[in-house]
Amino acid sequence: MSLIEARGLAKSFGGDVVLQGVNIAINPSEIVTIVGPNGSGKSTLLRMLAGVLKxxxxxxxxxxxxxxxxxxxxLELEASLPMTVRRFLNVPRRVSEAAAExxxxxxxxxALKGRSLEGLSGGQMQRVLLARALIVEPD
Structure with a gap:
């Protein structure tokens, strides 16, 4: 049984077809690499597989x-809404202090736990986003 399976995926934005007829199956313990030129739909495909995009x-x-x-x-964040790294880890649901640590x-x-998100470098922000994804203990 596949963890994720997609059949005939299609997606357009403003009349531009980004993906059409895509089939993919991802099995347990499998490492899948999606490669292609800029604008070829890689992120769109992954967002649909994750359920973020319909x-x-x-x-x-x-x-x-x-x-x-x-x-x-x-990730686009509202600059007028200051938020610490620790508080950001509670979005979209609260997590224990131990899980965040x-x-x-x-x-x-x-060491960045108490820092404001707006003061992080791009690389630091990517690590915080990865930490947030790992908190849910994904399969």
Whole structure:
């Protein structure tokens, strides 16, 4: 049984077809690499597989009880809403202090816990996003 399976995926933005007729199956313990030129739909495909974006055509199915950790390529945050790294880890749901500490430690940014997100470098922010994805203990 596949963890994720997609059949006939299609997606358009403003009349531009980004993906059409995409089929993919991801099995347990499998490492999958998606490669292609800029603008070829890699991020769109991954967002549809994760359930973040709805396909215009085709279907995506997940194994029962599957937990996905998703790290966006970039994240737009409202600059007037200051938020610490620790508080950000509670979005979209609260996590224990121990879980937050473990995730931040795992990605090497535990010392940033009290820092404001707006003051982080791009690389630090990516590590925080990865920590947030790992907190849910994805499959």
């Amino acid at each position: 396909p215009d055509g085709g279907e995506v199915s997940h194994a029962a009880g599957l937990t996905i950790g998703y790290v966006p390529q970039k 473990r995730a931040l430690e795992r990605v090497g940014v535990r």
